[in-house]
Amino acid sequence: MLDGMSQWLTISRAAHLLGISRIALQKQIRDGELQSFDGMVATDDLLRTRPELDLEESGSFEKTRAIREDAFARRLRERILPTQEALAQRLFAQGQELTELQRTLMRYHTLFESLQARLAATSPPSATELIRLLDDGLAEALAVPAPARDVAALDAMLSVMSAHVTVKPSGREFFVEGSETLLQAALRAGLAPNYGCGNGICGLCKARVVAGEARSVTPYDYRFSEAEKAQNHILMCSCTALSSALVLEVLEAGVPEDIPEQRIVARVRSVDRLSDEVMRLHLQMPRSNRLRFLAGQRVTLGLSAGKVSGSDLHGEYPVASCPCDDRNLLFHVGRTEGQAPSHVFSQCLFDGRIKAGDDISVWGPWGSFILQQGSPRPLVFIAIDLGFAPVSSLIEHAIALDAAESISLYWASARPGGQYLPGQCRAWAAALDEFDYLPLTIDELSPLLAANATLPLSDIYLAGAAGCVEPLAAMLLASGVPPGQLHVEAL
Numbered sequence: 001m002l003d004g005m006s007q008w009l010t011i012s013r014a015a016h017l018l019g020i021s022r023i024a025l026q027k028q029i030r031d032g033e034l035q036s037f038d039g040m041v042a043t044d045d046l047l048r049t050r051p052e053l054d055l056e057e058s059g060s061f062e063k064t065r066a067i068r069e070d071a072f073a074r075r076l077r078e079r080i081l082p083t084q085e086a087l088a089q090r091l092f093a094q095g096q097e098l099t100e101l102q103r104t105l106m107r108y109h110t111l112f113e114s115l116q117a118r119l120a121a122t123s124p125p126s127a128t129e130l131i132r133l134l135d136d137g138l139a140e141a142l143a144v145p146a147p148a149r150d151v152a153a154l155d156a157m158l159s160v161m162s163a164h165v166t167v168k169p170s171g172r173e174f175f176v177e178g179s180e181t182l183l184q185a186a187l188r189a190g191l192a193p194n195y196g197c198g199n200g201i202c203g204l205c206k207a208r209v210v211a212g213e214a215r216s217v218t219p220y221d222y223r224f225s226e227a228e229k230a231q232n233h234i235l236m237c238s239c240t241a242l243s244s245a246l247v248l249e250v251l252e253a254g255v256p257e258d259i260p261e262q263r264i265v266a267r268v269r270s271v272d273r274l275s276d277e278v279m280r281l282h283l284q285m286p287r288s289n290r291l292r293f294l295a296g297q298r299v300t301l302g303l304s305a306g307k308v309s310g311s312d313l314h315g316e317y318p319v320a321s322c323p324c325d326d327r328n329l330l331f332h333v334g335r336t337e338g339q340a341p342s343h344v345f346s347q348c349l350f351d352g353r354i355k356a357g358d359d360i361s362v363w364g365p366w367g368s369f370i371l372q373q374g375s376p377r378p379l380v381f382i383a384i385d386l387g388f389a390p391v392s393s394l395i396e397h398a399i400a401l402d403a404a405e406s407i408s409l410y411w412a413s414a415r416p417g418g419q420y421l422p423g424q425c426r427a428w429a430a431a432l433d434e435f436d437y438l439p440l441t442i443d444e445l446s447p448l449l450a451a452n453a454t455l456p457l458s459d460i461y462l463a464g465a466a467g468c469v470e471p472l473a474a475m476l477l478a479s480g481v482p483p484g485q486l487h488v489e490a491l
């Protein structure tokens with residue numbers, strides 16, 4: 001009989017190893033030269049009959065083991081694992097049980113320490129007294145524990161469901177939910193890690209695992225050098241966190257100069273009219289080539305030559321969406337008249353010559369109207385008409401970072417009711433306790449800002465047409481706002 005340490009191979013695999021046909025091997029089994037069980041042959045038996053076979057050295061042994069482990073893991077995933085809901089409920093129940101056990105253990109510990117202290121006292125208790133103390137203490141320790149606090153059980157469950165990642169050297173943190181990649185989770189949390197293709201090819205999203213474990217969840221083509229492997233490098237776009245806590249060393253962009261100039265051809269997903277004067281252009285980036293930019297930056301949008309009367313049309317526009325969704329870029333384009341390329345680009349949008357499915361080249365990013373991270377001051381955003389586009393990107397980024405003490409938005413328009421996305425602003429105000437939104441006209445803006453004594457204590461982001469923002473910026477500086485706290489984007 002074969003011992004428990006033997007590994008098992010299928011008859012086909014064993015025949016392949018022996019270099020004989022499957023039929024020939026089956027004959028050996030029938031002749032009693034080899035034993036088989038349930039269509040499998042034991043490696044020990046193979047070595048006994050053919051000692052020249054070195055399974056360990058050939059790697060077949062390990063390969064067989066890996067195949068079996070893989071098959072076992074697949075069976076687990078496909079047949080044994082419960083649904084996500086059932087798993088979550090069981091984890092929650094186990095978290096409660098664990099918390100209760102910890103509390104009971106603490107009681108035993110306290111009892112033990114108090115008995116130890118009594119025995120070490122100058123007048124130790126008598127045996128009778130000791131038994132009474134022990135009985136009382138045990139009764140207390142074994143009393144049905146109060147239900148464990150849900151928060152502790154929930155924390156135990158969440159530590160399994162979402163991993164906590166700390167980034168070095170910045171010290172910033174984010175959570176990875178489900179099986180999303182580290183790159184997706186980092187972008188969602190407002191971080192700006194170095195990356196390129198987002199698809200496992202370029203290697204730009206490399207990070208070093210300092211503590212914890214990460215595992216690849218999508219295939220990648222990038223080849224790590226031996227040194228990178230030895231230093232625990234992984235690709236953030238292909239890996240998720242395996243351990244509940246992970247520490248990564250990541251290259252992050254902090255200033256616009258950290259981001260390279262890119263030129264990508266995107267597809268128009270939709271063109272929507274937001275008002276008589278403003279169109280929203282939604283571009284979708286190729287799956288394997290996203291635009292890397294910082295919230296608040298601009299890009300040049302270009303229409304290929306020949307689209308309109310053989311001309312090469314282009315215009316520079318702020319991205320109105322957040323880098324946390326780098327596949328979808330939104331732009332707010334105002335109606336303009338004139339023959340300059342940017343004016344004709346706008347006219348093409350308004351008269352329907354640019355439509356869903358068209359290709360648009362995206363070139364950039366440009367500009368330094370970005371969020372100053374790490375400041376503890378309240379954030380004040382002042383948007384004048386289309387200045388709302390970069391401000392909207394900054395606000396979404398600030399919300400993702402979840403670091404601002406409070407956010408105020410003043411959106412001034414040349415005419416009453418000119419705010420073309422009031423629902424979005426009201427949604428922010430409804431969702432966030434510390435968010436104030438005030439729509440107003442340009443004429444109302446200056447006196448209101450002049451009367452606000454808290455502005456010098458805030459970080460102010462002001463965006464709009466040059467003719468409007470320049471006098472306002474001068475007024476804010478004159479009223480005591482420190483220059484380092486005033487950030488201006490003249491469109």
Ligand code: FES
Nearest residue numbers: 196197198203237
């Ligand atoms: S971003 Fe290119 S490999 Fe990850």
